[in-house]
Amino acid sequence: MDSQVNDLHADKLRSDPRVVEAERLLREALQDAQAGIDGPRPPHPHRRQEYQAMLERLAAARGGPTYFPYIASGIGQGPWVELVDGSIKLDFITGIGVHGLGHSHPALLAAGLRAALEDTVMQGNLQQHRASLDIMERLLTIAQAGGAKLDHCMLTTSGAMANENALKIAFHNRHPADRVLALDNCFAGRSLATAQLTDRPLYRVGLPTALTVDYIPPEDPQHSPESRQRSLAAADKLLRRHPGKYAVLWLELVAGEGGYYPGSTEFFVQLIERVKADGALVVFDEVQTFGRLSRPFAFQHFGLDAHADIVTVGKITQLCATLYGSQLKPTAPILSQTFTAASSSIEACRTVLDELENSQCFGEQGGNVQRHEYFASRLQQLADKHVGKIAGPWGAGMMIAFTPGDGSAECARDLVHRLFDAGLMSFVAGSTPARVRFLPPPAVTTRQHIDAAIEILDHVLADWTGKSTQTPTAGGKD
Ligand SMILES: Cc1ncc(COP(=O)(O)O)c(C=O)c1O
Structure with a gap:
């Protein structure tokens, strides 16, 4: 059947002149209500x-x-x-x-309206809609732009859960390797596993140990050769101490909660090559960095496309996701959740991606x-x-x-x-x-x-x- 023919009830609803007029009126009302919101004002x-x-x-x-x-x-x-x-x-x-x-933002008002016209508030793994497919493909296309081999996209509802899924994919693939190598001061979330990875002892007080994580210092903010050598030597020492035991090298390319210190491509490449030689997979945690540098993904900004095994996004994307290569596809049903994202989050994500691109952020x-x-x-x-x-x-x-x-x-x-x-x-x-x-x-x-x-x-x-x-x-x- 010709899919171009407007024969779906859903499409008739979206193009109904009353819907189109309602959106126009809402945008107009919003614009009027925003008048005067353009400078600081003390409380009344x-x-x-x-x-x-x-x-x-x-x-x-x-x-x-x-x-x-x-x-x-x-x-x-x-x-x-x-x-x-x-x-x-x-x-x-x-x-x-x-x-x-x-x-x-008026475009987000329109996104909210599109979501309100969907038949359900939430989307899930069992039953997905057209926009779910669209957003998964879109994130993958953006991620693959510089050649990264990221074929699959798993949507989820928090950065911590996207990171949990990344850890599960990596451990499953590298089994029985069970250690994580991370940088000092990293922040990965507050679930049981990610609180262990997050380098804040206070965030895991009273919690059982869910992961074995070793930390190495990052380069100093000046990227001095001495600090790079110190960091690589610390990695070498751990790799010798636990040969073949690292499943994951966990990297935030700009330390987020750690204080907003970007690393350097040279450092990342040297570190990644050493750790990958031992068999570990590289996870780029882009929950905070996505959309904020010269390219959509920080790994693209740093030219690390060839090294991206698993990548997570969240925050600005309005939904969270784990992207990974087909060679890492789990062979057991270790990934699933009831919710993938709210219909409104998916529409909002599409809008944010459009606006970042259209406003020439990159x-x-x-x-x-x-x-x-x-x-x-x-x-x-x-x-x-x-x-x-x-x-x-x-x-x-x-x-x-x-x-x-x-x-x-x-x-x-x-x-x-x-x-x-x-x-x-x-x-x-x-x-x-x-x-x-x-x-x-x-x-x-x-x-x-x-x-x-x-x-x-x-x-x-x-x-x-x-x-x-x-x-x-x-x-x-x-
Ligand atoms: C780099 C990074 N990873 C993961 C997370 C956790 O995301 P969420 O708070 O959505 O679970 C954060 C949150 O600040 C983050 O900055």
Whole structure:
């Protein structure tokens, strides 16, 4: 039968003039409601009491206060977001890298409408729809652009679960090898297995050991030959100690939670070649890096296409996925879940991929690189002006960071809360030193937004000692 003929009830619904008109009206209403959401605004005093009560209810429901006193009202524009206290903040942390099109993007409204017209809210492994097929193929096509041999895509609902699936694929293939080699300070999630891999002892207090992981130091931020040699020597020592026992080399190509330090291609290639010679598979954890550098995948940015055995994505993609080569296809039913993703997440993912591409985020001199250079140059000006209060390095692409004051955790936290109060949202990363980081939404951040962030930062730094001496006004826990 000719599939071009509009003979499916679903297609008739989508092209129904009432649906088309409803979308037009909603876009118009959104645009009207967004008027004036284009700069920082302090809370409305008359909302303070009600907001405080809501925050207390939220803390009671979730079992502790949130990091920021943040409850979204449900509208924003670009990186600007309105909170229920009436304030407008510049959101340069975006749910730790999730809201890559900022807030209330009209294309995401349209994506939500398309999803609302689907017959089900959730998609699953047993029953999938057309858009599921489309998004799996799309992620694979993007991943294969530079020759990476990634043939299959498994969708899932969290970065931790995508990483669990990556570990399962690798262990299954390399059985009986059962060790993981990872870099110091890596963060892979908080499931039982990924909490073991995540290099934060506090995140596994009271949990049984689910994995055997050995860590080596990454290169230092300056990529010094000495630090590279130190790292490779540490890997060699472990490979000699446990020959043939490593199933996985786990890599974040820009250390995310570790403090926004990009590695170098030379280092990665040398490390990968040594570890692969021992039989291990390479997993690139791109849950935080995807969409933020000069190419969609960080492994493409670093020219490591030939080395990608398994790759995970999440956050900005609005759904999570594990990509892997057909030679690694498990021979037992070790991979499955009820949910693959929500219909809305799948539509949102398609939209985010479109917008990242259409807004020219990628390329040697694409938007991500240019915005980074501009942001870094403005941060350097602040560092020269407020000596000792902020220092580089400044991260990579749309993963921007700086070392605040004395580099202590208290100092970073204090500054993050002061910035929040002044209208700029950031977050902490790293430990020694602690860093303040930004994850601006790549597709919509302009120089004017960066200037607005710098203006707030400049203002806050002027009154800040660089040491944690004052109690932040906003409560919360890490
Ligand atoms: C590199 C990396 N991997 C995995 C995860 C875990 O993702 P999720 O929080 O969606 O489970 C994160 C989250 O911050 C991450 O940054």
